[in-house]
Amino acid sequence: MSYIYQADLYCDDCGEAIRDLLEADGNGVEDRDDECSYDSGDYPKGPFSDDEPADSPCHCASDAKCPNAVTLDDGRAVGAIVSGLTSDGRDYVLAAEDSPCSRLWRAHYDIGQASLDFGQAILAIFPIAILAKILFANF
Numbered sequence: 714m715s716y717i718y719q720a721d722l723y724c725d726d727c728g729e730a731i732r733d734l735l736e737a738d739g740n741g742v743e744d745r746d747d748e749c750s751y752d753s754g755d756y757p758k759g760p761f762s763d764d765e766p767a768d769s770p771c772h773c774a775s776d777a778k779c780p781n782a783v784t785l786d787d788g789r790a791v792g793a794i795v796s797g798l799t800s801d802g803r804d805y806v807l808a809a810e811d812s813p814c815s816r817l818w819r820a821h822y823d824i825g826q827a828s829l830d831f832g833q834a835i836l837a838i839f840p841i842a843i844l845a846k847i848l849f850a851n852f
């Protein structure tokens with residue numbers, strides 16, 4: 714589950730923690746379930762499904778401080794992934810240069826090396842097919 718607050722996404726734990734802090738400071742809302750009564754800039758809205766698709770992977774904005782942070786293979790920590798992917802999002806992950814973060818995305822979304830190799834094979838074959846068509850069109 715995720716929350717939106719001040720134009721950022723937060724995981725369930727961080728969204729709830731922000732709500733608790735705001736309420737402790739007297740900045741809560743009358744009815745947290747009546748999302749029309751408040752702005753996400755003032756109080757976290759949610760929770761939304763983590764499967765909510767986005768055009769690129771979204772991480773909890775608490776970043777390394779997120780209690781659900783994920784440790785990359787280079788030792789850095791990033792906030793939990795809090796979104797699904799649209800087809801553009803899948804393309805974004807596939808096109809991302811190899812890095813600790815892109816490896817995390819590929820593992821999280823189960824976009825494996827095999828599908829990347831298949832995509833590269835199609836990209837390699839496609840220009841050859843066009844070239845062959847151009848060459849044989851002249852004969």
Ligand SMILES: [Zn+2]
Pocket residue numbers: 723724725726727728773774775776779780781782792793
């Ligand atoms: Zn978090």
